Amino acid sequence: MQLNSTEDSRPNGVAIATNGEHNGFSRRLTDEEFDRYSRQMIVPGMGREAQLRLINSKVLIIGGGGLGCPAAQYVAGAGVGTIGIIDGDVVEPSNLHRQVGHATSRIGMKKVDSLITHLRDLNPLPTYTPYTYPISPENAADIISQYDLVLDCTDNPATRYLISDVCVLLCKPLVSAASIQKSGQLIVLNCPPTPQGKVDKKYPPCYRCCFRKPPPANTQLSCGEAGIMGPVVGLMGVAQAGEAIKILASALHLPSSIPSNPEDDPHNLIQPTLLIYSYDLTAAPGPFTFRALKMAPRKKNCFACGENSPQTLTLEGVKSGNPNYIQFCGIQTPKIVLPEQDRITASAYHAARQNGQLQNHILLDTREKEHFSFGSIDGAVNVPFGKLLMKAATIKRHGGDAEEILPVEISEDQKDVPPIFVVCRRGLDSQEAVEKLKELGVDRGGKRKIVDIIGGMKAWKEEVDPSFPFI
Amino acid sequence: MAPEIETMPIWVDFAGGLQTLFSNKPNHMISLPIFNPSDFSPANVGFLISHLVKNHLKHPQTEFFVQEDGHLTPGILVLINDVDWELEGEEEYELKPGDNVIFVSTMHGG
Numbered sequence: 185m186q187l188n189s190t191e192d193s194r195p196n197g198v199a200i201a202t203n204g205e206h207n208g209f210s211r212r213l214t215d216e217e218f219d220r221y222s223r224q225m226i227v228p229g230m231g232r233e234a235q236l237r238l239i240n241s242k243v244l245i246i247g248g249g250g251l252g253c254p255a256a257q258y259v260a261g262a263g264v265g266t267i268g269i270i271d272g273d274v275v276e277p278s279n280l281h282r283q284v285g286h287a288t289s290r291i292g293m294k295k296v297d298s299l300i301t302h303l304r305d306l307n308p309l310p311t312y313t314p315y316t317y318p319i320s321p322e323n324a325a326d327i328i329s330q331y332d333l334v335l336d337c338t339d340n341p342a343t344r345y346l347i348s349d350v351c352v353l354l355c356k357p358l359v360s361a362a363s364i365q366k367s368g369q370l371i372v373l374n375c376p377p378t379p380q381g382k383v384d385k386k387y388p389p390c391y392r393c394c395f396r397k398p399p400p401a402n403t404q405l406s407c408g409e410a411g412i413m414g415p416v417v418g419l420m421g422v423a424q425a426g427e428a429i430k431i432l433a434s435a436l437h438l439p440s441s442i443p444s445n446p447e448d449d450p451h452n453l454i455q456p457t458l459l460i461y462s463y464d465l466t467a468a469p470g471p472f473t474f475r476a477l478k479m480a481p482r483k484k485n486c487f488a489c490g491e492n493s494p495q496t497l498t499l500e501g502v503k504s505g506n507p508n509y510i511q512f513c514g515i516q517t518p519k520i521v522l523p524e525q526d527r528i529t530a531s532a533y534h535a536a537r538q539n540g541q542l543q544n545h546i547l548l549d550t551r552e553k554e555h556f557s558f559g560s561i562d563g564a565v566n567v568p569f570g571k572l573l574m575k576a577a578t579i580k581r582h583g584g585d586a587e588e589i590l591p592v593e594i595s596e597d598q599k600d601v602p603p604i605f606v607v608c609r610r611g612l613d614s615q616e617a618v619e620k621l622k623e624l625g626v627d628r629g630g631k632r633k634i635v636d637i638i639g640g641m642k643a644w645k646e647e648v649d650p651s652f653p654f655i
Numbered sequence: 656m657a658p659e660i661e662t663m664p665i666w667v668d669f670a671g672g673l674q675t676l677f678s679n680k681p682n683h684m685i686s687l688p689i690f691n692p693s694d695f696s697p698a699n700v701g702f703l704i705s706h707l708v709k710n711h712l713k714h715p716q717t718e719f720f721v722q723e724d725g726h727l728t729p730g731i732l733v734l735i736n737d738v739d740w741e742l743e744g745e746e747e748y749e750l751k752p753g754d755n756v757i758f759v760s761t762m763h764g765g
């Protein structure tokens with residue numbers, strides 16, 4: 185699809201969506217559609233017209249993972265007529281506990297192809313469009329412009345800002361969800377879709393209105409690092425499908441659905457609800473399991489949708505790298521890099537052990553105890569990184585024997601100062617741990633070596649023990 | 656004898672993972688002095704944040720909650736009585752007894 189100037193492309197994108205709506209309305213439901221969708225069509229508020237709206241709608245699901253799988257299942261099941269799915273990843277075994285649209289037999293396949301295989305089996309009627317590469321500033325507008333509504337099922341802040349910006353520019357509603365470890369969040373944005381720069385009344389916010397700045401890179405966690413419970417992310421994905429179906433069935437995705445006085449909007453999306461789900465493995469469901477938080481409407485000073493936003497954000501700009509999303513969200517860089525003499529490769533450490541150079545030494549493993557429980561290097565003692573930092577902070581504040589951080593008895597004999605090796609998951613925390621231990625004087629003024637194992641247990645698996653169960 | 660400092664109850668909740676910084680407890684009843692002792696101004700959300708950091712933030716990785724300048728780390732949403740704090744004046748909002756302040760860290764995983 186061709187995108188002209190910013191001004192032209194907005195009505196363009198909308199025109200594609202509304203054409204379908206007009207053409208598809210005069211027809212009857214086929215027998216197959218009638219059978220398949222009967223149980224949802226008889227729900228009060230649905231009916232034939234709402235079902236035809238779903239059939240004539242086009243939904244783009246960005247991300248075919250933990251959110252995208254359940255979202256796509258319900259969007260497809262409900263009979264949305266055109267479903268695009270975009271993701272560049274392939275199915276891995278570690279996905280399957282939560283990404284239930286894939287299958288063991290499809291490990292190694294592109295996620296998009298795997299998920300569409302599953303969806304076709306569930307409902308062959310929709311048109312499925314695969315995009316087997318990641319969404320990017322270059323391709324985002326071309327793809328998003330072909331759809332009525334977008335589900336953000338991605339896993340990183342840079343992509344989330346990109347998707348929201350392009351949805352604002354193309355006047356598309358966005359259903360955004362995210363999940364990590366034991367929490368999930370969900371919000372409907374830019375719905376009813378409102379042109380950029382329109383702030384004369386109260387209008388719905390975009391992602392940037394709600395989350396103006398991303399968290400600093402060193403505080404961002406991924407599911408790979410922090411873990412994720414399947415039902416938590418699954419629930420958020422299902423809720424995304426629920427919101428999408430609601431918006432399409434009631435035609436709220438059309439720009440014409442902006443009420444003349446949005447403040448009286450009965451759907452109340454002008455101040456959308458941020459749903460927060462907190463899941464606790466040790467507590468019964470309580471009053472704080474779900475929280476519905478009322479967000480502010482569109483912000484006048486928003487970079488993407490506010491008063492002066494047509495000067496700050498354009499489709500041409502996005503395409504040519506402005507704003508720079510990667511820079512805006514901070515690149516994940518190691519905080520410190522130790523000098524070479526304080527580091528050793530996993531293979532060199534292993535060799536030194538094998539040939540007897542390391543009779544007496546301490547091996548600290550700073551991974552979380554859940555990770556440690558699956559396996560460790562012989563003789564390693566587990567001091568989780570958070571605990572180590574906490575002990576270090578206490579000693580710094582209140583004093584005390586820094587060597588108590590070490591979980592092993594050290595003889596008072598000054599000659600016996602065994603070196604310390606520190607290993608973590610991927611080699612970042614261990615460097616910080618080495619630095620902390622030195623700061624506290626555990627190196628006894630340089631008499632004791634404290635060494636980081638480069639690349640952590642990941643390197644150990646790659647260089648020394650391929651059978652090691654690395655998580 | 657030190658004069659008794661008058662306090663008010665404030666309900667503080669943490670979500671989205673922030674609770675791990677506060678003794679792993681999502682819900683706290685905080686007895687907050689009704690005046691900021693440094694300048695005797697009425698206690699506002701800015702004062703609540705510094706009070707939380709001083710008295711309740713047990714985790715060493717404080718950068719997950721506040722930046723070095725004492726302001727909240729970007730990416731944390733604050734809701735005062737379930738309403739976005741930007742509608743309420745952010746740090747300047749003067750707290751009343753029984754107010755509920757929620758800190759939610761933005762999630763990005765999926």
Ligand SMILES: [Zn+2]
Nearest residue numbers: 390393486489
């Ligand atoms: Zn905005």
